[in-house]
Amino acid sequence: MAKSKSKTRWACNSCGATTNGWFGQCPSCREWNTIQEQTERPAAGERVVLAAPGAKSKPVPVTRAQADAAGESRLRTGISEFDRVLGGGLVPGSLVLLGGSPGIGKSTLLLQACAALVGEGEQGRSVLYASGEESVAQVAARAARLRGGEFRGGDERLLLVAETRIESILDHAATQRPDVLVVDSIQTVYSDAQDGLPGNISQIRSVTGHLLSWAKTSNVPVVIVGHVTKDGQLAGPRLLEHMVDAVLSFEGDEERATRMLRASKNRFGSTAELGVFEMTGLGLREVQNPSEAFLADHPEQAIGSAVTASLEGSRPLLLEVQALLGPSPGGYPRRTCVGADPNRLAMLLAVLDRHADLFVVDQDVFVNVAGGLRLSEPAADLAVLLAVASSHLRKPIPKGTVIIGEVGLTGELRRVPRMDERLAEATRLGFTRAIVCGRGRKADKPAKPARARLELIEVETVVQAVEATFE
Ligand code: TYD
Ligand code: MG
Numbered sequence: 248m249a250k251s252k253s254k255t256r257w258a259c260n261s262c263g264a265t266t267n268g269w270f271g272q273c274p275s276c277r278e279w280n281t282i283q284e285q286t287e288r289p290a291a292g293e294r295v296v297l298a299a300p301g302a303k304s305k306p307v308p309v310t311r312a313q314a315d316a317a318g319e320s321r322l323r324t325g326i327s328e329f330d331r332v333l334g335g336g337l338v339p340g341s342l343v344l345l346g347g348s349p350g351i352g353k354s355t356l357l358l359q360a361c362a363a364l365v366g367e368g369e370q371g372r373s374v375l376y377a378s379g380e381e382s383v384a385q386v387a388a389r390a391a392r393l394r395g396g397e398f399r400g401g402d403e404r405l406l407l408v409a410e411t412r413i414e415s416i417l418d419h420a421a422t423q424r425p426d427v428l429v430v431d432s433i434q435t436v437y438s439d440a441q442d443g444l445p446g447n448i449s450q451i452r453s454v455t456g457h458l459l460s461w462a463k464t465s466n467v468p469v470v471i472v473g474h475v476t477k478d479g480q481l482a483g484p485r486l487l488e489h490m491v492d493a494v495l496s497f498e499g500d501e502e503r504a505t506r507m508l509r510a511s512k513n514r515f516g517s518t519a520e521l522g523v524f525e526m527t528g529l530g531l532r533e534v535q536n537p538s539e540a541f542l543a544d545h546p547e548q549a550i551g552s553a554v555t556a557s558l559e560g561s562r563p564l565l566l567e568v569q570a571l572l573g574p575s576p577g578g579y580p581r582r583t584c585v586g587a588d589p590n591r592l593a594m595l596l597a598v599l600d601r602h603a604d605l606f607v608v609d610q611d612v613f614v615n616v617a618g619g620l621r622l623s624e625p626a627a628d629l630a631v632l633l634a635v636a637s638s639h640l641r642k643p644i645p646k647g648t649v650i651i652g653e654v655g656l657t658g659e660l661r662r663v664p665r666m667d668e669r670l671a672e673a674t675r676l677g678f679t680r681a682i683v684c685g686r687g688r689k690a691d692k693p694a695k696p697a698r699a700r701l702e703l704i705e706v707e708t709v710v711q712a713v714e715a716t717f718e
Contacts, residue, residue, distance in 0.1 A: 257282050257285065258285045258448050259278065259281045259282055259448075260448050262275050283447075283448070285443065285447070321334075321336030321337060322338075325366070326356075328508065328524060328533045328534070329522060331560070331561075332510050332520045332521070334493075334513055335516065337470070338468060340463050340465070341493065341515065342455075342459050342462045342491045343493045344487055344494045345357065345470060346494065346495070346497070347475060348475055349474050351498070352499075353472045354378075354380070354386075355530050356531055357429050357472065358393055359393050361405055361427070362405065371404055372404065372425075373405075374405050374427045375408065375423050376406065376429045376431065377430050378409050379411040379432060380435055383407045390405065406425065411435050411437060414457075417457060420461065420465075420467075427468050428467060429470045429471075431471075433471045433487070434473065436450075436454045438450060441453045448486060452490075471491070488512055492513075492514045492515065494511045499619065505524070505525055506523075506526055507523055507620070508521070509521055519559065520562075521564070538563075542554065542676065544617070548643040549569075550642065551637050552569050552637070552644065553567070553569075553570075553633050554648070554678070555622075556651055556670070556672055556673055557622065559623075565676055566620055566630075567617040568614065568615075568616055569617060570635040572611065572635065572638045573613075580612065581611045583614070585614070587621075587627075591628070592612065595635065596608055598658055599636060602657070603713050604710075605636055605713070612635065626651055629651065629682070630650040632654055633716055640717055645680065647678050647680055648680045648681070649669075649670075649678045651684075652712070653684075660706060660707060660708060662686065670683075674701055678701065679701060680703075680704060682706060682715060683705055684705070684707065686707045
């Protein structure tokens with residue numbers, strides 16, 4: 248019999264690309280210092296299995312496959328912000344990756360979701376939480392604290408295991424048959440079938456393969472936690488992205504308590520949804536009304552401040568954009584953006600210069616989106632532009648004004664989708680005027696009810712917008 252031989256190969260820790268030898272920079276993802284030597288045994292038992300053992304792999308017509316899937320019901324975790332980002336709950340048999348930097352609150356979010364899943368009464372689900380980072384006592388103490396009390400009797404459905412060997416975790420899962428399996432975190436778990444330390448690229452790939460096979464064959468959702476590090480020392484979840492069904496990222500910064508949950512990939516839902524949480528002394532609190540929270544510190548009538556209504560998935564969100572202009576001492580004006588795209592800002596400055604006769608190109612420009620949010624839509628263009636104009640002209644934007652519109656290169660404004668929902672949110676929060684684009688088809692215009700409650704100022708170009716705002 249041929250002896251199984253170890254062979255050496257080189258792979259990128261960040262994207263998983265394999266190379267013939269060592270390189271300083273990965274030829275595929277261009278990250279530096281990520282190529283590492285991988286010793287791998289021939290891949291025995293490393294294949295991903297997508298059907299239960301014994302089930303024949305035979306082609307099925309889509310109608311029957313559909314009928315089988317129709318019986319599938321999503322598992323709601325009871326944390327509505329989490330469920331919404333997932334697309335309505337956990338899909339049976341799906342593999343979900345929750346990524347984020349260390350300490351952001353991934354374990355806290357999942358423990359809260361688990362506590363909600365096991366619930367109080369008889370109908371609760373069972374969860375197996377495998378922790379490779381904390382001891383059972385630590386996780387248990389935290390789970391009980393987050394729940395506001397101790398776990399008693401009926402809570403035997405939340406099972407904790409401190410284990411880092413994937414084979415043991417899956418043995419426990421096979422015996423306990425939980426409704427959900429959580430593995431925290433993928434970087435600490437290893438497989439016997441692979442050489443190398445946990446967190447190594449071949450280990451991560453192997454462990455994820457095991458979990459994927461288990462999820463698909465047992466039809467139980469599996470949630471894995473992945474740390475994202477800035478220097479890319481650990482194999483980043485980027486490699487995992489193509490293996491899992493959904494990639495959620497938990498974001499936020501250390502100075503603020505606001506945490507945002509987004510999906511960058513989701514086979515079972517939209518990637519546009521945003522879940523907003525606040526980290527408190529008692530764990531994460533859902534922020535159901537993010538606009539109110541983000542506008543809480545919004546100074547009215549401040550120079551350089553503008554409010555826009557942005558769509559985050561199914562929900563409109565009011566955001567404050569702040570701009571500050573100052574003389575540039577060096578001749579190389581600086582553009583500093585927090586939450587906005589610097590390239591988009593450069594374009595807006597050029598438009599202001601050329602089409603609105605506001606010479607701002609030689610100034611240092613700082614743009615900040617309040618509350619740690621990111622502007623993801625061109626619909627926020629006009630608000631950024633008017634915030635810059637406000638700082639330049641040293642005139643505030645009138646009180647109670649919301650600004651919505653996309654800016655084109657010729658200085659024209661463009662309509663944005665779902666205007667009624669944006670205006671409704673602005674009205675709900677007490678805004679009284681809206682500066683919007685007046686061009687376009689009649690069908691796209693805001694409906695009557697929105698017009699009745701808001702003074703709608705329809706403009707067609709950047710010049711008209713600046714005149715209407717600062718008249
Ligand atoms: P954690 O969930 O352990 O982060 P991760 O799993 O992403 O590494 O959260 C750690 C941080 O959250 C910690 O720095 C303290 C903070 N935190 C609170 O502020 N309140 C709480 O109730 C909990 C549990 C954590
Ligand atoms: Mg953790």
